[in-house]
Amino acid sequence: MSIQLFNVVYGRDLVSKLRESLSEPYLVVSMADLWPRFERAFTHSRHHVHLVDSLEVRDLEALVRDLPSVEVVVGLGGGMAIDVAKYIAWRRRLPLFQVPTSMSVNAPFAQRAAVRDEGVLKYVGWAVPETVYVDYDVIRTAPLAINRSSVGDIACYYTAHWDWAMAQREGKCEPQWPYDEYWVGQSRAILDGVLDAADAVHDVSDEGIRALMNALRWGGASFNNTGWNPRPIEGSEHTFFYSLEYLTHRPFSHGQIVSLGVLLMSFLQGNDPEFIKSRFDRIGVAYQPEAMGITWDDVRAGLRFMPEYWHKAGNLWYTAAVHLPITDSYLDKVQAWLAG
Numbered sequence: 138m139s140i141q142l143f144n145v146v147y148g149r150d151l152v153s154k155l156r157e158s159l160s161e162p163y164l165v166v167s168m169a170d171l172w173p174r175f176e177r178a179f180t181h182s183r184h185h186v187h188l189v190d191s192l193e194v195r196d197l198e199a200l201v202r203d204l205p206s207v208e209v210v211v212g213l214g215g216g217m218a219i220d221v222a223k224y225i226a227w228r229r230r231l232p233l234f235q236v237p238t239s240m241s242v243n244a245p246f247a248q249r250a251a252v253r254d255e256g257v258l259k260y261v262g263w264a265v266p267e268t269v270y271v272d273y274d275v276i277r278t279a280p281l282a283i284n285r286s287s288v289g290d291i292a293c294y295y296t297a298h299w300d301w302a303m304a305q306r307e308g309k310c311e312p313q314w315p316y317d318e319y320w321v322g323q324s325r326a327i328l329d330g331v332l333d334a335a336d337a338v339h340d341v342s343d344e345g346i347r348a349l350m351n352a353l354r355w356g357g358a359s360f361n362n363t364g365w366n367p368r369p370i371e372g373s374e375h376t377f378f379y380s381l382e383y384l385t386h387r388p389f390s391h392g393q394i395v396s397l398g399v400l401l402m403s404f405l406q407g408n409d410p411e412f413i414k415s416r417f418d419r420i421g422v423a424y425q426p427e428a429m430g431i432t433w434d435d436v437r438a439g440l441r442f443m444p445e446y447w448h449k450a451g452n453l454w455y456t457a458a459v460h461l462p463i464t465d466s467y468l469d470k471v472q473a474w475l476a477g
């Protein structure tokens with residue numbers, strides 16, 4: 138099985154060094170709250186800046202049309218800036234450098250950009266960066282809760298594997314994605330590797346950053362490596378996130394909301410939820426709704442809306458999100474379990 142992973146470089150002071158690699162004029166895609174921190178590293182060079190405010194295809198296409206001519210694209214930020222940089226590099230056929238400023242999501246290591254079409258998630262495009270630069274000190278400036286919670290985008294393999302086995306058992310597997318022991322084993326080993334490094338991830342030490350980023354690196358490229366099969370790494374926990382995002386129209390830290398999804402879905406699945414919760418607690422994952430500015434009413438609405446979102450999206454695979462009913466009794470029990 139051939140596995141292709143993106144180039145990644147770990148180190149320090151990488152943002153200020155980046156400029157020497159960039160042919161001018163270049164484009165930096167970042168976020169309004171991050172840019173003031175990095176702006177100085179790019180002064181006295183010809184460049185344009187785009188601060189991301191939308192992932193809607195309509196807006197991104199307008200951006201691609203209206204942007205001045207540039208030679209290179211740099212993505213500097215969390216998942217949204219990384220995805221928009223990817224989209225522009227793809228549509229304009231430009232070289233790309235990615236500099237994630239937090240650990241939250243596998244986006245820096247994946248070929249396709251996660252965008253929204255009328256609020257519904259779509260993965261589109263193809264962009265392989267020259268290199269992904271992971272600067273230890275930059276990563277550590279992100280909130281601890283965000284960095285630690287990025288384990289969610291790996292822990293989702295846990296619930297996804299239950300979903301895949303269930304679909305196989307129920308005869309509901311998509312014909313192109315029959316249950317595959319090889320990919321379940323590979324992704325489970327990645328998940329176990331991160332759980333084994335729980336203390337280093339908790340501390341966001343250099344070792345913890347490498348453990349988590351290397352796992353996200355594997356996960357990001359796996360969609361392509363498996364022949365665009367999402368099942369080894371994504372299941373009902375992501376459907377919960379998409380459903381909630383669709384209802385609330387607000388951005389989330391990906392790892393954080395997916396972590397909550399993993400707990401809600403492992404409980405629904407009867408899939409030893411205590412095991413994964415104990416690991417999250419050891420790492421210090423901020424999975425409580427309040428930690429992401431939502432209420433339990435939002436969470437319950439997101440859970441109830443999953444089947445409708447699943448039908449609306451039309452491109453999601455068969456998981457617990459549609460197989461198991463969301464009853465009042467489940468909602469009360471899972472809330473009592475997590476809200477303690």
Ligand SMILES: [Zn+2]
Nearest residue numbers: 290375391395
């Ligand atoms: Zn994800």
